Structure formats: structure tokens, C-alpha cells
Amino acid sequence: MQARDVGLTQTEYAAICRLMGREPNELELGLFGALWSEHCSYKNSRALLKRLPHEGPYVVAGPGGNAGVVRVSDDWEVAFKIESHNHPSYVEPVQGAATGVGGILRDIIAMGAQPIAVADLLRFGTDSQSVRLRQGVVKGIGQYGNAIGIPTVTGDVAYSETYAQNPLVNVLAVGLRRPEHAMTANTARPGHLLVLVGQRTGRDGIHGASLLASQDFQGSEHDTLRPTVQVGDPFLGKLLMDMTLTAVERGWVAALQDLGAAGLTSAVAELCDSSGVGANLWLDRVPLRQRQLSSYDIMLSETQERMLMAVEPERWPDVRALADHYEILATVIGEVTEGEMIQIWWDSTVQGTVSAHWLVRGCPRRDVSEEWWRALRHRPTEAPPVITTIPSLRALVLDVLAHPDVRDRSFIYQQYDSTIQTRTVWGPDHDVAVLRLHDTRVGLVLSVFGTGQWASLDPYAGAAAAVVLAASRLAALGAEPLGLTDGINAGNPDKEESFRQMASAVAGVQDAAEALRIPVTGGNVSLHNETDGQPIWPTVMIGALGRLDDATKPVPDCVGAQGHTLYLVNPGPLHWGGSVAERVVEGASPYPLGDLGHHQRALEAMTQFVRRGLAQAVRAIGRGGLATALARMLLGAPPSLGMAILLSESTESEKLLRLFNEGPAQWVVAVAPEVVDDAVGYWQAVGIELRYLGEVTQSGRLEVDERVHWTRAELLTAWRQPG
Amino acid sequence: MAQFHATVVVTLKPDILDPAGDATAQVLRQMGYLVDDVRMGKHIQLTLEAESVSEAEAAVRQMTESLLANPVMETYTVRVDAS
Numbered sequence: 035m036q037a038r039d040v041g042l043t044q045t046e047y048a049a050i051c052r053l054m055g056r057e058p059n060e061l062e063l064g065l066f067g068a069l070w071s072e073h074c075s076y077k078n079s080r081a082l083l084k085r086l087p088h089e090g091p092y093v094v095a096g097p098g099g100n101a102g103v104v105r106v107s108d109d110w111e112v113a114f115k116i117e118s119h120n121h122p123s124y125v126e127p128v129q130g131a132a133t134g135v136g137g138i139l140r141d142i143i144a145m146g147a148q149p150i151a152v153a154d155l156l157r158f159g160t161d162s163q164s165v166r167l168r169q170g171v172v173k174g175i176g177q178y179g180n181a182i183g184i185p186t187v188t189g190d191v192a193y194s195e196t197y198a199q200n201p202l203v204n205v206l207a208v209g210l211r212r213p214e215h216a217m218t219a220n221t222a223r224p225g226h227l228l229v230l231v232g233q234r235t236g237r238d239g240i241h242g243a244s245l246l247a248s249q250d251f252q253g254s255e256h257d258t259l260r261p262t263v264q265v266g267d268p269f270l271g272k273l274l275m276d277m278t279l280t281a282v283e284r285g286w287v288a289a290l291q292d293l294g295a296a297g298l299t300s301a302v303a304e305l306c307d308s309s310g311v312g313a314n315l316w317l318d319r320v321p322l323r324q325r326q327l328s329s330y331d332i333m334l335s336e337t338q339e340r341m342l343m344a345v346e347p348e349r350w351p352d353v354r355a356l357a358d359h360y361e362i363l364a365t366v367i368g369e370v371t372e373g374e375m376i377q378i379w380w381d382s383t384v385q386g387t388v389s390a391h392w393l394v395r396g397c398p399r400r401d402v403s404e405e406w407w408r409a410l411r412h413r414p415t416e417a418p419p420v421i422t423t424i425p426s427l428r429a430l431v432l433d434v435l436a437h438p439d440v441r442d443r444s445f446i447y448q449q450y451d452s453t454i455q456t457r458t459v460w461g462p463d464h465d466v467a468v469l470r471l472h473d474t475r476v477g478l479v480l481s482v483f484g485t486g487q488w489a490s491l492d493p494y495a496g497a498a499a500a501v502v503l504a505a506s507r508l509a510a511l512g513a514e515p516l517g518l519t520d521g522i523n524a525g526n527p528d529k530e531e532s533f534r535q536m537a538s539a540v541a542g543v544q545d546a547a548e549a550l551r552i553p554v555t556g557g558n559v560s561l562h563n564e565t566d567g568q569p570i571w572p573t574v575m576i577g578a579l580g581r582l583d584d585a586t587k588p589v590p591d592c593v594g595a596q597g598h599t600l601y602l603v604n605p606g607p608l609h610w611g612g613s614v615a616e617r618v619v620e621g622a623s624p625y626p627l628g629d630l631g632h633h634q635r636a637l638e639a640m641t642q643f644v645r646r647g648l649a650q651a652v653r654a655i656g657r658g659g660l661a662t663a664l665a666r667m668l669l670g671a672p673p674s675l676g677m678a679i680l681l682s683e684s685t686e687s688e689k690l691l692r693l694f695n696e697g698p699a700q701w702v703v704a705v706a707p708e709v710v711d712d713a714v715g716y717w718q719a720v721g722i723e724l725r726y727l728g729e730v731t732q733s734g735r736l737e738v739d740e741r742v743h744w745t746r747a748e749l750l751t752a753w754r755q756p757g
Numbered sequence: 758m759a760q761f762h763a764t765v766v767v768t769l770k771p772d773i774l775d776p777a778g779d780a781t782a783q784v785l786r787q788m789g790y791l792v793d794d795v796r797m798g799k800h801i802q803l804t805l806e807a808e809s810v811s812e813a814e815a816a817v818r819q820m821t822e823s824l825l826a827n828p829v830m831e832t833y834t835v836r837v838d839a840s
Contacts (some may be wrong), residue, residue: 126829237772263830267776324772337774361783 035060040067040241046398053392061378061386064330068241068296069303070397072561077399078527079559082540085407090553092516092581098308099218100144100292101209102555104516106581107476111213113147114480116155116206116521116577118560122239123203125263127170131203132178132266133338138207139184140292140341143275146217146282147209150457151469152179153482154189154205155521155575159198160438167201174266175205176449181268182275186450187458187467190575192439192486192657199565204521204558206577208480210471217282220308222289222344228302228313228368229353232274232340235298236323239264239336262336270339270362277360278341286353289344299333299393301342302368302376306390309344312375315368317385329378329385344370400527402537410534410541414492414624418609421687425619428742431661434694435752437614439486440658442754459585463670465654466507470585477585481507483656484521484575485539488612488625488696493535495627496612497542497574502633502698504578505550506654509637510701511588512644513580518547520557520576525569527561535572536561543574549630550637552578589644590651592670593677593730598650598704600677600727602660603643603717604636606697608688614658615694626697633699639720640701648713651704659694663702664727665749668736673746676733680740682725689739704730758806760840761813767826767833768798801825804840813837 037047040063050066051057058066072078088096094111095103101115119134135152142149154175158164179186184207211217239262281287291305298320306313317332327335345353350366357364371377376393378385389396434440447462459477460468466481481504489496501518508515520543525532536559547554563570582588593600610616612625644652655663668677683689705713717724737743769775775796782795803820807813814837826833 126827129830233774236774238774263773265774265776265830267774267779269780270776323774 035063037063040064041071042067046070049396049398053396059386061330061333062388064334065299065386065388065393068299068334069393072527074296074300075397076559077397078533078561079522079536080399081401082537083559086540086544086554087548088553088555090517093553093555095145096553097556100141102517102519103145104555104579106471106478106516107474109212110471111211111216112208112478112579113142113145113211114206114208114519114577114579115141115556116204116519116575117141117558118521118523119203119205120200120523120560120563122264123171124167124199124201127167128174128177129263129265131171131174133264134203134205135175135178136266136268136271136338137294138205139182139271139275140294142207142209143278144217144219144290144292144341145209145211146215146290147211148279149184149207149209150455151187151208151467151480152184152205153467153480153577154186155482155484156189156191157197157202157484157486157573158193159201160193160195161198164198164201171201171203172446172449178266178268180451182272183454185452185454185458186447187452187469188462188480188482189447190482190484191443191446192484194486194571196571200563200570202523202563202573204523204575206482206519208478208579215282217287217290219289219291219305222305222309222311222370224311224370224372225347226288226344226370227347227350227366228315228370229343229345229364230320230340230367231278231343231357231364232362233267233270233337234321234323234363235327235332235335235337237327237331237335238262238338240331240334264336264338266338273360273362274339274341277357277362281343281353281356286345286349287343288346291342293340293342295336297333297335297337303390303393305342305344306374306376307394312371312373312390313368314371315376315378317378318380319365319367321363321365329380333378407541410494410538413494419611419616419623421690422620424686424690427690427738430615430618430690431665431744432748432752433618434615434658434662435665435749436755437618439614440662445756460588464591465656466511468511468582468585468588475584475586477582479508479511479513479580479582481578481580482576485573486571487617487622489539489574490571491622492624493539493572494542495625497539498546498630499625499627499698500574500576501543501546501550503654503656504576505552505637506699506701508578508580509640510591510644510652510654511582512641513582515552516579516581517555518552518576518578520554520574522557522559523563523570523573523575524561525564532569539572539574546630549634589649591653592667593651593675593704594671595650596675596730596732598706598730599710600679600730601703601705602725602727603640603701603703604699604722605725606695606700608691608695609697610691610695613694613696626695628697636699636722639722643716648705648709648716649703650706653702655696655700655702657696659696660702661693665736665753667702668746669750669753674732674734676731676735677728677737678731678733679728679738681738702727758808761805761807761810761837762840763803763805763813763817763835763837765801765803765817765821765825765833765835766798767801767831768796769830770832773830810837810839
């Protein structure tokens with residue numbers, strides 16, 4: 035076996051030999067191949083991600099652990115994180131997506147938190163094969179989430195040819211824990227037993243991390259990678275989850291780590307490295323599904339539904355009895371030792387010896403200069419596009435509503451259980467999910483959004499705008515932002531252009547998160563989303579978590595009564611770069627990001643505005659622009675209501691740019707007559723523009739400038755396209 | 758054209774995890790049976806028109822590859838009999 039068989043370069047092989055002072059044997063080489071893969075080592079992205087802001091008033095645990103944790107109240111903490119399962123989902127959509135859900139849930143469980151919600155952020159191509167892929171992915175997410183009993187509460191989906199052979203399947207999970215049940219992987223001590231809990235190990239997904247997720251696909255090469263497909267078992271996953279969390283609550287677990295990419299190798303190495311210890315591993319004791327699995331297979335298998343616990347010897351009988359109660363396997367497969375060396379045994383022979391430190395931190399990582407990093411902010415100019423042929427406003431509103439990136443997604447989320455656990459106040463029929471915590475009025479808001487077109491020409495602007503939009507949706511409910519998780523998806527980092535695109539996206543997240551003062555508590559990077567040399571658009575998936583002081587009555591996102599006045603808060607520039615309408619009409623121009631400091635002031639002002647009870651309805655403007663926001667505020671309202679909109683722009687072209695620009699930090703608000711003066715005064719005082727849009731009427735239709743109108747049925751038919 | 762009966766048996770590839778089979782095996786063991794392993798699969802019967810046995814078999818294989826089985830995770834056998 036050679037370095038390239040495990041996905042390593044000659045330079046990396048030389049580095050391994052230097053660290054070890056000798057050549058590695060095959061087993062040791064395999065361990066390095068897995069942990070030094072892009073997927074596990076972040077070798078191309080660590081230097082970028084470390085620049086993201088991680089500190090904040092609510093942060094309990096930042097990046098580096100299995101998931102970020104933020105404080106919601108004195109009684110509750112929330113663990114949340116996004117993960118990608120892009121490549122496995124392309125190879126086998128149902129199981130790829132299902133195991134993606136299972137994988138991120140175990141990350142949350144590893145923090146001692148009970149998962150309470152899942153969100154899915156998906157990108158697909160536009161051909162017929164992509165439709166089949168989407169059907170499989172959606173089925174897989176539902177199959178796992180529904181069966182294990184975790185609701186899928188919100189999501190984001192968009193389409194472009196760029197994703198045809200590299201679909202994106204990013205899954206975000208949220209979990210709750212009591213502060214006293216906090217759990218990490220860095221608390222293992224010499225003398226602890228290493229206990230492997232859950233599924234028997236089989237020949238699943240060997241080299242999934244190093245080959246599937248860390249290299250580009252060439253033509254039909256993925257056919258030969260297929261035999262490594264992992265299968266999820268949500269019923270066993272449920273037993274594993276319940277058993278693990280019970281053991282944590284009882285104080286029987288000293289340290290906890292899930293088994294994900296690179297299986298046992300990664301779990302043991304991360305646990306040992308973060309705890310500053312070594313381990314003896316007895317592979318002959320690992321329960322197997324098949325006979326004749328080699329040490330190599332056992333160390334690298336990505337069999338699902340397994341957790342690794344460090345347990346004090348006197349607690350082992352309790353843990354074993356608890357596992358018996360749940361009818362799952364728990365086996366002592368090793369012990370924690372002094373030092374940092376992991377010794378792998380089979381009976382009484384040593385199969386390999388490596389340092390946890392080498393595996394986790396030894397990989398040569400790419401660095402970037404401060405100057406290069408700063409230069410990523412030089413961006414395409416935001417010159418307003420000239421609309422060459424003015425399209426019909428009437429048709430364009432319907433075309434945008436019917437666009438796959440905008441239209442109703444109920445054909446997807448109807449396949450998910452979104453209400454199990456009975457916490458869901460707002461589910462996937464809203465732009466954000468609102469979840470209640472059972473013993474208090476305090477609740478959570480989960481807002482997810484990913485770039486597509488926005489980042490296609492200007493990854494920096496698109497990524498920053500995704501952060502601002504996710505936060506704008508929190509502000510629309512008056513929620514307090516607690517933290518962000520980011521999923522970066524991009525092409526082959528060995529190509530300068532792809533690397534630069536990815537870095538620009540991270541820079542956008544950094545600048546937006548800093549401007550908005552919301553810490554990034556963790557995330558995921560998926561690179562090599564590239565087939566036959568064609569990379570995807572750099573795509574950033576953002577999950578923003580907020581706290582709502584009273585989750586029982588969120589401010590509505592649809593208009594509620596005739597006579598309310600509609601305003602546009604913080605109108606964006608007359609520019610539709612990156613918008614759906616622009617794509618429908620005439621191609622693409624760069625996204626108009628604007629000034630992040632100004633957006634921060636607008637967000638803060640909106641949050642306070644809502645908390646003062648001055649808004650009867652609020653909706654943040656996102657994909658599809660103002661026109662879509664207005665239509666959706668009407669479609670969710672009682673059928674008798676209508677809207678009469680009067681645009682202040684003078685030319686037809688300006689009116690179109692107003693209605694369809696997707697610039698960040700804009701909202702539509704509905705204000706009741708008795709508080710109109712207060713509302714107008716408020717926005718004057720904070721110095722953010724509040725522009726009159728019109729009135730809520732009894733007409734049952736949307737009217738613009740007393741000249742163009744759409745009936746409710748027309749809007750609904752366009753928006754509710756099947757599939 | 759003649760009529761043929763075909764039987765397709767679809768099973769998971771040997772190394773692929775079979776949660777349903779495992780659960781069934783566990784229950785059988787709890788019932789006292791000395792069962793080592795259970796693998797679940799599908800048994801599909803088709804009736805079709807074709808010129809010959811070999812043509813019928815080729816058609817059934819094509820159907821299996823494209824719809825009846827998931828070649829990523831499953832293998833299959835095909836048997837065709839004249840009616």
C-alpha cells in the first residue's frame with residue numbers, strides 16, 4: 035500500500051516518516067490517511083476558520099468540540115451544529131442523507147444534549163437525475179428523523195445546474211441540555227476504560243472520509259466507491275441516544291465522543307488528543323458484524339450508531355447493565371493511558387503505535403498571509419445593472435413566485451414529521467422555526483439560509499448576506515441572537531481559484547458575524563465538490579439560533595387585519611444583483627451587499643421595534659425580494675384581505691428593482707393605525723428609513739400602483755407548483 | 758411472442774448492514790431458535806411477453822438494474838421460465 039492509496043501526497047508521507055522516526059506500517063498509514071484527509075484535518079480551511087469570531091456573551095463551548103453550545107437560560111443550554119453529507123448522498127441518496135441526519139444527531143448527543151430539532155439545507159441540479167436524487171435525499175432525511183423521533187422543523191432548498199453532479203446535503207441539529215449534564219471529549223483520564231456502545235462494526239464506509247469526501251469525482255469513478263455505502267438504523271440510533279443520555283445524566287460517563295467520519299480512529303484520536311492522554315486499544319474485543327475484518331477495517335469502518343465512552347472502572351458494571359436494559363451492546367475495547375501514544379493490539383501483539391497528537395494535529399496545514407486574507411475584500415463593483423428589456427411586472431411576479439428557489443416547499447416538508455416532541459410553535463411553513471422549551475415561556479428561534487446565486491459571482495458578498503439574512507429573520511421576531519453555525523461547501527482547494535472562492539466566503543462570514551456581533555460556535559467544511567473539473571458555486575449554509583423570551587406568541591409573519599399600514603424598513607439599493615428575478619429575466623450580476631455596519635444598526639433597531647410591540651406583522655425580505663415577501667404575507671392571511679401598494683419609485687425599471695432586489699436587512703412591517711405615529715417616530719429616532727408601502731385592504735388581491743393586480747388564487751397557483 | 762414467467766430475488770450485498778434482518782434475528786433468538794444470521798430481501802414475480810427465453814431474461818435484467826433493485830446496495834438473481 036502506498037500513500038496515494040489512502041489519499042495522501044508524497045510530502046505528507048514524508049512528514050509522517052519524520053514524525054514517527056520510521057516508515058509507518060499499513061495500519062498506521064491508513065490511520066494517517068483518514069485523519070489527515072481534508073474532511074477530518076481541515077488542512078486547507080483551518081487557517082481561514084480560526085479567523086471567525088468565536089466569543090460571545092452566551093457561548094458555553096465554541097468550535098473544536100463535537101458541537102457548539104450556547105446558554106439560553108440558567109436552566110438550559112443548547113448544542114447546535116451543521117454537518118455535510120454531500121458525497122455519500124450523491125452515491126446513495128437515501129442512505130447518504132439518512133446517515134447524515136444520524137451523524138449530526140450523535141454530535142449533539144456527544145455534548146450531553148437531547149436532540150430536539152433538525153434542519154436540512156439542500157442544493158440540487160435541475161435535470162431529471164437531480165429530481166431522483168432529491169426524492170431519495172428527502173426520503174432518507176424523513177426516514178431517519180421521523181423514526182428516531184426528532185422533528186425536521188425548517189430548511190432551505192435551491193437549484194442550479196452547478197449542483198447536478200455535486201448535490202449538497204447539509205443537516206443542522208439542535209439539542210438541549212441542563213448545564214450540570216455538560217459532556218465533552220476532553221475529560222478522559224488514565225485508568226478509564228474505553229467503552230464502545232451500539233452497532234457491531236462492519237465493512238461500512240471504509241475510507242469514506244479520505245476518499246469519498248476528500249477527493250474530486252472523475253466521471254463514473256464513484257461506481258467503484260459504492261460498495262462502502264453505510265446504512266443507518268434509526269431504531270438502534272434511538273436506543274443508543276437514550277442509553278447514552280441516561281448514562282450521562284447519572285454521571286457515569288467521564289468523556290464522550292461519537293463515531294463519525296474515520297470511525298474508531300477519529301473517535302479515539304480526538305478523545306485522547308483533547309484529553310492529553312494515550313490509549314491501549316484491544317481490537318480483538320470489538321464486536322463485529324462480519325468475520326475476517328482486519329485491524330485496518332476495524333479502525334477505519336464508518337459503521338453508524340456507535341459511541342465511545344470513557345468510563346471509570348467502578349462505573350463499568352452500571353454502564354453495562356444500562357446497555358443491557360436498552361438491548362444494545364457495550365464493550366470494553368481499551369483503556370486510557372498516560373502519555374499520548376495509541377497502541378493498537380490484537381490479542382497480545384501490537385499492530386501499530388501512533389501518537390494521538392500526530393494524527394489530530396500533525397497534518398501539514400495550509401496557511402495564508404494576512405495580506406492575502408485582507409485582499410479578499412476587493413470585490414466586483416456594484417454598478418446597477420441596466421435592464422435592457424423591461425419585462426411585464428404582472429408576469430414577473432408570478433414567474434418569481436413559481437421559481438423553484440422561491441415556491442412552496444410543502445412537497446418536501448410534508449414528508450417530515452415536524453411536530454414530534456411537541457415543541458414546534460412554528461414549523462417549516464414559516465421562514466424560521468420557533469421551538470418552545472417545555473417548562474418555561476422562553477423559546478428558541480432557528481433561522482437557516484444558504485447562498486446559491488448570491489455567492490456565484492461574489493462569494494464574499496453572498497456569504498456575508500446569508501449571515502445578515504439569517505439574523506434578519508431572528509430580528510423579525512425580536513429574538514436575541516445566541517450564535518451561528520456555518521457550513522462551507524466548495525470545490526477542489528488545490529486549485530487556486532476554488533481555494534480563493536472558499537476563502538472569500540469565509541471572509542464574508544467573518545466580517546458579517548463581527549459586524550453583527552454574533553459568534554460562530556462551530557461548523558463544517560466540505561471541499562472537493564467538483565466533478566470532471568467543474569466546481570460548484572461556493573455555497574455557504576448558515577444556521578442562526580436565537581432566544582425568544584415568549585415563544586408562545588411569535589409576532590405574525592402574515593398580515594392580520596384591514597386598515598394596517600405596510601412599510602418597507604431599510605430599503606435596499608435599486609439593484610437586483612443575484613436575485614431570482616434577475617436570473618429569470620437576463621442572467622446574473624454581483625450581489626449588492628451594502629454596508630455591514632449599517633445592517634447591524636438596522637437589525638438592532640428592528641429587534642427593539644418588535645420587542646416594543648409596535649409591529650402587528652413582520653417579514654424579512656429574502657429570496658424573491660419585496661414582491662415575494664408581500665405575496666407570502668398575503669397568502670397566509672385570512673382570504674378576504676388584500677394589499678394596495680403604492681411604490682414611490684418613478685420609472686418602470688426602478689419599480690422592478692425595488693420589488694425584486696434581495697439586498698440584506700430589509701423587512702416589511704404591518705402597523706396598526708393606533709401605533710402608526712409611534713412607529714414612524716421610532717424609526718426617525720433611530721435614523722433608519724421607514725418607507726410607506728401601502729395598506730391592508732378587504733379586496734382579496736394584491737394591487738400595485740392601482741394599475742396591476744393579482745388575485746389570491748393567481749398568487750397561490752404560482753407559488754404552489756407541484757415538485 | 759410467447760409468455761414467460763420470471764422470478765427476481767433481490768438481496769442486500771453481503772457487507773451491507775441489514776437492520777430489519779438483524780432485528781428479526783434477535784427476536785428469533787429470543788424465541789429460542791439457534792439463528793446466526795437473517796438477511797431480508799425481495800422476491801418479485803413477473804409475467805412478460807418476449808420472443809425467446811434469452812430476450813425475456815435480458816429484459817428482466819434491465820428492469821431490475823433500473824428499477825427493481827438498487828445496484829448500489831443490492832444484488833439479484835433472475836430466473837425465467839416459459840409459461
